[in-house]
Amino acid sequence: MSSGRRMGHMSRELRSRSTAEELMDDFSQGGPELSEALRHLRRLNRIFSAAAPTLYGVKQLWAHAGKPRSLSILDVGAGSGDVNRQLLKWADKQGIALAVELVDLTEEACSEARRYYEGEPRIKVVQSDLFGLPEGRADIVTATQFLHHFGEDELPRAARCMLRASRIGVVINDIHRHWLAWAAVWLTARLLSSNRYIVHDGPLSVAKGFRSEDWKKLGQELGIPGKYYSWRPLFRFAAVIDKHQASRGDGAERNDENV
Incomplete structure (x- = not known):
């Protein structure tokens, strides 16, 4: 699949919030790998101005x-x-x-x-x-x-x-649930970390994110x-x-x- 078609497919996939489970939502796991993920997440937060x-x-x-x-x-x-x-x-x-x-x-x-x-x-x-x-x-x-x-x-x-x-x-x-955000997080997560939580949950968190219609519905x-x-x-x-x-x-x- 060409990069253009792949992005088009991802844009369609992101029309509604993903219902997939993040690894961080499984409380039967954890331990040192989760602690490492939290440290790596601080680096991602700085890059994407999360604060x-x-x-x-x-x-x-x-x-x-x-x-x-x-x-x-x-x-x-x-x-x-x-x-x-x-x-x-x-x-x-x-x-x-x-x-x-x-x-x-x-x-x-x-x-x-x-x-x-x-x-x-x-x-x-x-x-x-x-x-x-x-x-x-x-x-x-x-x-x-x-x-x-x-x-x-x-x-x-x-x-x-x-x-x-x-x-x-x-x-x-x-x-913001958007294909550009998804692509940026997918790439950055893999460049910065091999941690399973970061690589899996980073892009998925974008897919589980929000658009204006989601906030309107919540309001x-x-x-x-x-x-x-x-x-x-x-x-x-x-x-x-x-x-x-x-x-x-x-x-x-x-x-x-x-x-």
């Missing part, structure tokens, strides 16, 4: 809340939590007292996060399940490359649990008026849900890039 949409969304909610001088963030499905480095740097520049809680279900992720943030008092690591989080646990609840692990039936419940655990709002940072399920999501580089979406605006029925998108 930027999360920071973008947090800045929006912080501004909408009146720019408080202290802020708590709960990052669910955090892995080793590397995207939060950018949040810590931003908080330092703004003079914000920031506390970040990293939540993941696997021991490997929690161990990697503790090693990665050793000596950083603003970071707390907790092994827990998204669905067991108490109400109002943090000001802002974030999820980076996590919601695509949930199927269509589970997705609204996962988003509602995030909203319930937040006091101000939610930031969802996930992948309808959650009863969110207006546009609450935006496309961000590189092939990402930032979905920002302000609980106060949502309760007022004010879902208009704002853009406070200078905060």
Whole structure:
């Protein structure tokens, strides 16, 4: 098959979200191979600017809340939590007292996060399940490359649990399902790593990602008026849900890039 036909085939395959299972979703596996994958994933996150949409969304909610001088963030499905480095740097520049809680279900992720943030008092690591989080646990609840692990039936419940655990709002940072993103991740994953998780799950995570129609459907399920999501580089979406605006029925998108 020619490269043009192959890309055409992939574009058709990506019209709807893949339902295939990622290796990281099999909790009977893990161990050193998963720990290595989490370290390699940090490199991929840097290359593809994975932290930027999360920071973008947090800045929006912080501004909408009146720019408080202290802020708590709960990052669910955090892995080793590397995207939060950018949040810590931003908080330092703004003079914000920031506390970040990293939540993941696997021991490997929690161990990697503790090693990665050793000596950083603003970071707390907790092994827990998204669905067991108490109400109002943090000001802002974030999820980076996590919601695509949930199927269509589970997705609204996962988003509602995030909203319930937040006091101000939610930031969802996930992948744009597009053949260019798929090709870039497929190639980069193989150039950087031979780890089975990275090579298999990297491209599949794009195939399980989102397009505008998926966010519109989720917004309808959650009863969110207006546009609450935006496309961000590189092939990402930032979905920002302000609980106060949502309760007022004010879902208009704002853009406070200078905060």
